[in-house]
Amino acid sequence: MLKTRRLLDANVNRAREGLRVLEDICRFIFADLALTEELKTIRHSLRDLLDIPDALLVASRGADEDVARERPVPRRADLRQIVAANAKRAAEALRVLEEFCPRGSLLKDQRYKVYDLEKIIAVRARLARPFDHDVYVISADPAVLLDAVRNGSRIVQLRDKESGVDVVCQKLLSVKRLKESHDFSLIVNDYPELVARVGLDGVHVGQDTDAAAVRQAIGADKILGLTTHNIEQAKKAVELKVNYISAGPIWATPTKPRRQPVGLEYVREVAANIELPFVAIGGIDLTNVRSVLDAGADTIGVVRSAGQTAEYLRLIRFE
Numbered sequence: 001m002l003k004t005r006r007l008l009d010a011n012v013n014r015a016r017e018g019l020r021v022l023e024d025i026c027r028f029i030f031a032d033l034a035l036t037e038e039l040k041t042i043r044h045s046l047r048d049l050l051d052i053p054d055a056l057l058v059a060s061r062g063a064d065e066d067v068a069r070e071r072p073v074p075r076r077a078d079l080r081q082i083v084a085a086n087a088k089r090a091a092e093a094l095r096v097l098e099e100f101c102p103r104g105s106l107l108k109d110q111r112y113k114v115y116d117l118e119k120i121i122a123v124r125a126r127l128a129r130p131f132d133h134d135v136y137v138i139s140a141d142p143a144v145l146l147d148a149v150r151n152g153s154r155i156v157q158l159r160d161k162e163s164g165v166d167v168v169c170q171k172l173l174s175v176k177r178l179k180e181s182h183d184f185s186l187i188v189n190d191y192p193e194l195v196a197r198v199g200l201d202g203v204h205v206g207q208d209t210d211a212a213a214v215r216q217a218i219g220a221d222k223i224l225g226l227t228t229h230n231i232e233q234a235k236k237a238v239e240l241k242v243n244y245i246s247a248g249p250i251w252a253t254p255t256k257p258r259r260q261p262v263g264l265e266y267v268r269e270v271a272a273n274i275e276l277p278f279v280a281i282g283g284i285d286l287t288n289v290r291s292v293l294d295a296g297a298d299t300i301g302v303v304r305s306a307g308q309t310a311e312y313l314r315l316i317r318f319e
C-alpha cells in the first residue's frame with residue numbers, strides 16, 4: 001500500500017511539474033492568459049479528482065529511496081523540446097495515475113486535454129522562437145539543406161533566385177521529406193503562396209516586400225521572417241509582428257554583393273534593443289563567428305559556409 005501511495009505521489013508531482021512548466025511558458029513567454037488558466041485548472045484539479053489527502057501522499061514520499069533519483073535532467077536544445085518533454089511528462093504521469101488510482105478513470109479527460117494543449121503550445125513555441133542557438137542554413141540546393149539538417153540545424157531556407165515557382169516547389173518537397181525523421185523548420189525565400197501549397201513552416205522576405213500583406217496571405221500560425229539592415233527597420237519589424245528578423249550583412253559578402261555591410265555594431269544594437277529573435281548574417285565564417293556570438297547573436301545565418309554547420313553548432317551550443 002505504501003509503495004502504491006509512493007507511486008501515486010511521484011506521479012501527481014510529475015504531472016503537476018510538467019503542467020507547471022507548460023503553464024509558465026504560456027504565462028511568461030507567450031503572455032497568454034487563456035492558455036495559462038486552462039493549464040492551471042488541470043493542475044489544480046488533480047488533487048480534487050484523485051481525492052487522496054495531501055498528507056497521506058507526503059507521508060509516503062521516499063525520494064531518498066528512488067532508484068532513478070540520480071538521473072540527470074537532460075539538456076534541452078530549445079523551447080519546442082521543453083514543451084514536448086513536459087507535455088509528455090504530464091500525460092504519462094496522468095496515464096499512470098489512471099492505472100493505479102481508484103478514481104483514476106476521472107483523469108482521462110485531463111490527459112486528452114493535455115494532448116490538445118500540447119499541439120497548440122507547440123505551434124506557439126515555434127512561432128515565438130523559430131530558432132534558438134542555431135545555424136540557419138540558406139541555399140538553392142536541396143542537398144545542402146538536407147546535409148545541414150542531418151548535421152543538426154533546425155531551420156533551413158530554400159533561396160533560389162534562378163528557378164521558376166514549379167522548380168522551387170519540387171525542391172521544397174524534396175527537403176520536406178526529411179521531416180519524417182527530423183524536427184526542423186522549412187522556410188522559403190519569397191513565394192508566400194508556396195507556404196500553404198507545400199505545407200512549409202514559413203517564409204522569409206526582404207525590405208522590398210510588403211510584410212503585412214504576406215502575413216495576411218500565410219496566416220497567423222506560420223513563421224514570417226524579415227530582412228533588416230538598420231535599427232529603424234528592426235523597430236518597424238516589431239510593429240509588423242514578424243516572428244524573427246535577420247540583421248546583416250555584417251561583413252561584405254559576394255553572396256549579396258551590392259549590399260553595404262552593417263558591422264557588428266548593428267548586431268549589438270539589435271541584441272540590446274529588439275525583443276524579436278534575430279539571426280545575424282553575411283560574411284560569417286569560422287574565423288569570425290566568435291565575434292558575432294560575442295556581439296549578442298545566438299543564431300547565425302550562412303550561405304557559403306553551410307558545409308561547416310556541425311562546427312558552428314559545436315561552438316554555438318556547447319561552449
Ligand SMILES: Cc1ncc(COP(=O)(O)OP(=O)(O)O)c(N)n1
Nearest residue numbers: 159189204205206207227246281301
Ligand atoms: C535569414 C535571411 N536573412 C536575409 C535574407 C535575405 O533576404 P532578402 O532581403 O529578401 O534578400 P535576397 O534574398 O533577395 O537577396 C534571407 N533570404 N534570409
Ligand SMILES: Cc1nc(C(=O)O)sc1CCOP(=O)(O)O
Nearest residue numbers: 248249253255282283302303304
Ligand atoms: C542572403 C543574404 N542576406 C543578407 C542580408 O544581410 O540581408 S546577407 C546574405 C548572404 C549571406 O551569405 P554568406 O553566408 O555567403 O556571406
